[in-house]
Amino acid sequence: MDADVIVVGSGFGGSVCALRAAEAGLRVVVLERGRRMDDAAYEKLADGRLPLINRREQPGLFDIKMQHGLATAGGCAVGGGSHVYTAVTMPAPDEVFANDWPAALTVGRMRELYERAERVLRPTPLAEIPSRTRRMQEIGERMAAPAVVLPLVVEKRGHNDHASPSTLRGHIATWLRGGPGYRKRTLDMSYLAQAERAGTRVLPLHEALSITPIAGGYRVRLRQLVDDDWREGELTARKVVLAAGTMNTVPFLVRCRDIYATLPAISAALGERFYTNGDFGAAVAGFSLDIDRDDGPPVTSWIDCWNTDRLFLMETGAFLGGRVWSIAVMGFDDSPGRLSLDERGRLQHHSAGPSPAFHAARMRRLREFAAAAGGALIAPPAFATRTKPATVHPLGGARMADRAELGVVDANGEMFGYPGLYVADGSILPTPTGVAPSMTIAALAEHVSEHLVSHA
Numbered sequence: 001m002d003a004d005v006i007v008v009g010s011g012f013g014g015s016v017c018a019l020r021a022a023e024a025g026l027r028v029v030v031l032e033r034g035r036r037m038d039d040a041a042y043e044k045l046a047d048g049r050l051p052l053i054n055r056r057e058q059p060g061l062f063d064i065k066m067q068h069g070l071a072t073a074g075g076c077a078v079g080g081g082s083h084v085y086t087a088v089t090m091p092a093p094d095e096v097f098a099n100d101w102p103a104a105l106t107v108g109r110m111r112e113l114y115e116r117a118e119r120v121l122r123p124t125p126l127a128e129i130p131s132r133t134r135r136m137q138e139i140g141e142r143m144a145a146p147a148v149v150l151p152l153v154v155e156k157r158g159h160n161d162h163a164s165p166s167t168l169r170g171h172i173a174t175w176l177r178g179g180p181g182y183r184k185r186t187l188d189m190s191y192l193a194q195a196e197r198a199g200t201r202v203l204p205l206h207e208a209l210s211i212t213p214i215a216g217g218y219r220v221r222l223r224q225l226v227d228d229d230w231r232e233g234e235l236t237a238r239k240v241v242l243a244a245g246t247m248n249t250v251p252f253l254v255r256c257r258d259i260y261a262t263l264p265a266i267s268a269a270l271g272e273r274f275y276t277n278g279d280f281g282a283a284v285a286g287f288s289l290d291i292d293r294d295d296g297p298p299v300t301s302w303i304d305c306w307n308t309d310r311l312f313l314m315e316t317g318a319f320l321g322g323r324v325w326s327i328a329v330m331g332f333d334d335s336p337g338r339l340s341l342d343e344r345g346r347l348q349h350h351s352a353g354p355s356p357a358f359h360a361a362r363m364r365r366l367r368e369f370a371a372a373a374g375g376a377l378i379a380p381p382a383f384a385t386r387t388k389p390a391t392v393h394p395l396g397g398a399r400m401a402d403r404a405e406l407g408v409v410d411a412n413g414e415m416f417g418y419p420g421l422y423v424a425d426g427s428i429l430p431t432p433t434g435v436a437p438s439m440t441i442a443a444l445a446e447h448v449s450e451h452l453v454s455h456a
């Protein structure tokens with residue numbers, strides 16, 4: 001075997017498993033289709049020498065997927081979604097775990113796992129809040145809902161940190177790195193850095209194509225970018241952890257089951273119970289509040305409507321001369337969708353749309369927000385919401401369950417029917433999280449890793 005453990009993908013799930021397996025003394029290889037995004041790579045991204053959008057032939061940082069009935073965005077880099085996320089890193093509310101989660105994942109167990117993830121990720125609320133955060137507090141008072149200063153994985157920027165040029169691409173690079181005055185701590189500075197120090201080999205620009213069981217383990221077929229040329233190869237290991245992110249893991253497994261027939265026994269539950277985490281975007285135009293320009297991170301706070309409506313309204317900065325304020329909504333919309341591949345291998349999303357009660361609540365809360373801010377609400381029309389949901393938090397589709405007929409992986413993240421083959425990313429979540437999900441994905445990967453190393 002080339003390794004004890006191959007981890008496919010280096011986002012929140014993959015980097016946790018890589019660290020814990022390497023700490024246990026296992027030989028770990030991480031395959032990551034994206035690039036290493038160090039200072040030099042961000043400079044190239046800012047001036048156009050590296051692509052912003054991921055393409056099949058040329059890896060780029062943002063993985064945008066526009067499939068039938070759904071638009072999603074994610075990350076493609078060493079460190080996965082941590083390079084594109086806005087750094088909000090927090091546990092899900094206790095009620096999320098009340099139904100549909102494996103019996104072993106009690107609230108107490110999840111707290112223990114969150115603490116483990118927190119010690120490495122170190123999220124903290126901003127010490128100095130900008131004026132937009134204070135305006136959120138005023139809006140919260142008018143809406144009778146608390147404004148929360150969010151825990152972020154960022155730190156104040158040092159004097160020597162590189163500044164991006166003031167072009168559109170330069171601004172995007174600055175935004176991605178945590179804003180003009182802050183630096184985001186991406187996973188390649190936390191979990192993955194520790195994993196590499198413990199001996200993990202991270203192979204960027206390596207994309208896994210399929211997984212096949214072999215005697216004593218698995219073979220991973222892959223392609224590797226060498227001098228602008230993709231070359232095929234393979235690696236073997238006793239165990240494999242698939243952590244390619246929901247929108248990659250689910251189609252990857254469907255191809256292994258239905259097209260290549262290398263994993264024919266994967267559960268019929270694959271693709272079912274896919275969630276968009278209630279994601280919705282809107283903006284408030286012409287608001288009457290004074291918001292000063294600031295050098296803060298992309299987001300700082302949200303209005304917490306969890307107790308009444310199971311949702312949050314998050315500010316994501318003002319633009320167009322400070323007259324339009326963009327607001328992201330997320331929440332516990334547990335109306336499930338289904339992912340599948342069509343006859344040409346293209347991803348399809350099937351859903352009856354958001355839960356009507358949840359959608360009505362988020363529209364009512366957005367109207368209240370706009371009124372409290374003294375502006376006009378701009379929101380997508382209802383038919384678009386029903387037929388073309390967009391999400392940056394795709395979850396589920398390869399869910400964990402106590403019984404094979406209900407899920408794709410068991411309560412330890414190991415695939416039913418395939419011992420030693422694990423899934424550890426957003427796809428295994430049995431329900432949405434309501435809040436931003438990265439910390440729950442990391443916590444679950446801590447749980448999966450325990451089984452991975454104890455049965456090695």
Ligand SMILES: Cc1cc2nc3c(=O)[nH]c(=O)nc-3n(C[C@H](O)[C@H](O)[C@H](O)COP(=O)(O)OP(=O)(O)OC[C@H]3O[C@@H](n4cnc5c(N)ncnc54)[C@H](O)[C@@H]3O)c2cc1C
Binds near residue numbers: 008
């Ligand atoms: C704009 C934006 C803002 C966000 N903000 C937040 C936030 O503030 N807080 C929060 O909690 N969440 C946020 N998210 C969501 C968060 O980024 C994801 O929930 C999280 O990254 C998912 O973790 P994961 O481990 O499932 O997969 P990912 O982090 O997506 O990692 C998967 C990795 O696998 C790689 N990969 C895919 N296929 C293969 C293959 N075949 N072979 C090898 N490698 C492969 C990918 O390139 C990627 O690097 C945001 C997302 C976006 C797009």
